Amino acid sequence: MMRYTTIYLILFAILISCTEKAEPEVSADRIFYNGPIYTMDDGAPEVEAVAIKADTFLYVGTKAGAETYRGASTKMVDLAGKTMVPGLTEGHAHIMGVGYNLLNVDLREAKSYQEVVEMVVDRAASTPEGTWIIGRGWHQDKWTEKPEMTNGFPTHDLLSDAVPNHPVYLKHASGHAALTNAKAMEMGGIDANSDQPNGGEIFKSVSGEPTGIFNETAQGLITKVIPDATKESDEQALRLALDQCFKYGITGFHQAGSGPDHIDLYKDFAQRDELKLRLYVMLNGRDESLLEEYFKKGIEEDLFDNQLTVRSVKLYADGALGSRGAWLLEEYTDAPGVHGHNVMPMEDIEDVTQKSYKAGFQVCVHAIGDRANREVLDIYERTFKLYPESAPKEPRFRIEHAQHFHPDDIPRFAEMGVVPSMQAIHMASDRPWAIDRLGQQRIEWGAYMWQTLLQSGAKIVNGTDAPVEPITPLASFYASVSRRTLQGNPDGGYEPTEKMTREQALRSYTLDAAFAAFREDRKGSIEVGKWADLTIFDQDIMTIPEDDILETKVSMTIIGGEIVYEAE
Template identity: 40%
Template structure:
């Protein structure tokens, strides 16, 4: 009798077991989890800001009681997108200066500067975004017109890549730059012996020293503006490639107060004060902020001919570009950082800069495991140097650089050397992963342009036919991994973000269309329709 009773009672007790409580169930979604198997699902259960369960809609609603049900209406859902290399704070500051992106001539630049000054008068004019490669005459401008219009107001106009300034005479005077000034690691351009006003790389620091610094209110506004723009595009984590101590501490205070929500992987700018402070302090980690890397500049940029090349530029005889940080100093820095818990992330564009950085990494990391040091950009690599990436070094690349530079990269590099440029598939095959970003505001913020450039290797007019050096295009799956899980791995954060799996932060994006199947030419027009950060709807 007892035996029969136990058989009857046990199912009744099981049937009465209450459902587990959760905060949100998202259902009726087309979910790409980006887990190891790249599996799919249709529903997630979220509790306390993290994914609790991932599965099918009917199963999860039977299993859990949710305070909120969110119907995704069949739309595609992906992990929160990560920009593995950008200038988040710089993007915010750019909202406060003259926007010169997309200008088609120097005359248009002058007009925009004059209009901005009329609307928002300033005692120090700043702008950013010009690119002489977009003009009919692809030559660097000179300061003459700026001198005529603004003889008593300093003007500093930053090139789109952040590696050159055009300044007027008033700014030169304030910075103490004369015909006798010499600065290693860059160039003060001259024409017929006279300074043109264009400064490439290290000489820019002389001007930086006299530029008025934003006050705290402007800094906070910049960070909030940048967050708004990034979340609008589906970015839930950004890797800011170069921040000072004061800005990092301001970000932390805003996040702790609930005034800034986006997650930030902060690369510490390579200055003596920053290194002394952060290497001594050690890794700083919260749910929103991760400070554990140092950003170093190896060389300049290809567009301003500042990238350090092994052989002269194909379009400027005898010119090799320049190392911004001397070769010996790169090695010393690598040894110092290797002795700490910090990661070293070094900007390297030219083939000479890349091999200098790779050799320094290899030497400093001997006997050290799982350091995940990155080469930021890895833009032009000699064919024999790709093998360095087999030793755990991570290439952090920006696919839109390929489609922005493809019109003139061959002129700069020549037909043979360009074969090792923007070689994302080759880098992936050697390193096993690639971390993908935009380098905004050098490029546009949209991660969908990153995705498109990665898989199509074309501009939005589908040029060139068949794509640019398509042997180095990435697949859609590889690209999505590079913008999510692989980027998280490069930040030592793969256990907390980058895929839709139980235990990870509930950071995700609902897209306007299926990024994995939409016609490739439609990818740039994709939108982030809803954005969730820690289970909280941000858009």
């Protein structure tokens, strides 16, 4: 009997050992499953499961296939119907501005000049007299109540009367104009006799007195007397900005212009593994010594465990449409004789463009008006032809904003491989009043031409231009597919033939954004071997009703396999 019992025990042990799952040769750290997973990989656009090992995708495919990488320590993450997409990239924004907008007075929600003044009065109550009060975000064309204005802008009088003892500097939402009070103008030495600067304008009344509005380069007359930010406030601003990025599902960020101090700050954060965000930095193209330094040492790519890249140069051809600073071929419809501003001499832009090209750096020029876009495209074309021996394989030069074109210039983007970096949210915010600036014909033929550009073969990079707009990708995604304001107007959208499809809109935030930063081989899609950067939503943005897109929330943000944000 004992002999049979022993045999039974041996057979039972063999049976158990056969049914136990062997540890895979390579086991995943995490496996995600049970939700829509959109990969942006044309070969497998939607899959059942994703396995991550360290900072890369180990497996992408079926749930059964992912299970073969399940080891004893693998964490199984049930998406429970939530939607996974490649990690979103903010294609054009200002990361320090995002942070400082939270530290300073945020005026974006103000519905009137009176509200703007009240916000400044509130800040003044807790600010020592004589200390600067800085704000940003007001936009007179979005106010529901309009004050008496000069040249389409408010004057400083109401602000100066309410806050007489603090110098106040309030940047327009576009960043291309500012409103100041009398105290700030006194400290800047501005009066009726002040000369107009090149590339800008001090707005003056009919009597010749400054109104408090400083347009384009004229802002420098005030900013030069504002104390520099401290290292402590810079660090605080950057931390706040990073938190915002992660909260809204942003895993990559194209930083539209930085000087040496901020680049050093990014490096400090990255070296301590506090950056985490994949930051793609454009050098401030006005800083000659910075450019000279980088042209000598070359691009810096994927520093500190792939957190930081410096390989582009940011320049400015014109201003903004809202402040009538965008440089137009024909005069503004609502301002006869006004064509906008060329804010940086085109010969300087051409010189820096050629030096950048020969040094292997990408060039990114801010151009909004049709004249500015044409001038920049001409410079790019001349540069490519003049220096063929210096040509990078694909320079991927960019035009930032690219809002308004002459129709003849639209095909030139694809023909030359120039990337239009276009923030769809600008259309949603600006289109209701942009028609006043450009008129119906120019709007229909050349403004916010997304689908026309895509059909021509161009790749569009999307974004928000934060802090000009809130750094919320879903707002730009919604604008891309609806061509409506965030309030849902008008029915059917503005110029609806220019809408993006949802796949195109998602691509503009993922794979095409990666292409514009020379990193489509490592990010922008969910494919084996690429960095495990992911954004997870609580709804399926690719199928839900259009009106539900803005109600969607980010559930989780993952960078290099690390969860950097998880909703409560």
